[in-house]
Amino acid sequence: MADYNRLALLVSDTDRAQDAASAFRDLADWVPLEQADAAVVLGGDGFMLQTLHAMLDTGRTIPAYGVNLGTVGFLMNRNRNPDTLLARLAKAKPVTISPLAMEATTQDGTQHRFCAINEVSLLRETRQTAKIVVSVDEKVRIKELVCDGVLVSTPAGSTAYNLSADGPILPLDSQLLALTPISAFRPRRWKGAILPDRSRVTFHVLEPDKRPVSVVADQKELRDVAEVSLEIARDSELTLLFDPGHALDERIVAEQFVV
The missing domain is CATH 2.60.200.30 (Probable inorganic polyphosphate/atp-NAD kinase; domain 2)
Incomplete structure (x- = not known):
């Protein structure tokens, strides 16, 4: 069980993400991304990719937990009760991806x-x-x-x-x-x-x-x-955090049985 003490909150500029962000802002004492040891990303897959690329550009990559407020949300977790966010983060499964x-x-x-x-x-x-x-x-x-x-x-x-x-x-x-x-x-x-x-x-x-x-x-x-x-790029690995049972590897397997 991971313990992330300093969290950054990153929010897409879409109306849906901006509206949802107010329910997350009181959950933690959020810090800037450069000071955080994990990031919570509100938005869709495109915004998650944008966030991960920003990390690669700075050379400092930290685990990212996505909350789907977009469409497909393949790289994200389901948008659930915001009050459970910290508990879900503590139980999240890390998945390493290499660009x-x-x-x-x-x-x-x-x-x-x-x-x-x-x-x-x-x-x-x-x-x-x-x-x-x-x-x-x-x-x-x-x-x-x-x-x-x-x-x-x-x-x-x-x-x-x-x-x-x-x-x-x-x-x-x-x-x-x-x-x-x-x-x-x-x-x-x-x-x-x-x-x-x-x-x-x-x-x-x-x-x-x-x-x-x-x-x-x-x-x-x-x-x-x-x-x-x-x-x-072996020296640029990234880490995504997923709720148990909803990790990216499971989604990739499940996608092969969609008819």
Whole structure:
């Protein structure tokens, strides 16, 4: 049973979250995020991702307990009686997730580095299909993937965009990555691959002037990329807190039986 003495309260700017926040503000002597040893996050999955990215940007990551005041709430806990919050926090199960570190080079040679908790996706910018070379651990696996795009997903993100693109759902402790094409034209029958999470995946864009491609790392977009490489960021692990019986690993399993 964990004991979090200094808590930060982070609230989405949506009306629903703001209205609910008043019931939480009297529960604890909240402190700023930089002084806290755990965070309570009121909002939806998007706001949780925003919060986790803010932690990664500062280099100081603390456990985050989400209260769902959004829509899907895959990364969140159910919105229950606020008076039980502290008791639920004490019993919460920690789940560790590892983000992807992405290095991208644009057509002008500029290099950028972002992290992605869910997925990194390459997407065509115009009506022209993208043509992409796919390499894994420096070995070319597909010489020319003709497609609308391609993505690499972590287990935590495998039920998001990856699932919509007909990619596989990955158990949280699987130590795997999903490599999933988006509307592939050639090879037409290629449905993607499941890779060990120690893999380094590289995408090289062919004919970038005629067929420009953007890359999106969760909520950050970079246009006109020439090459993108990514691998698990071992030094940037994040911790989510879940009520017993409602942990992320259980939700990932349950999602596979939704009909």
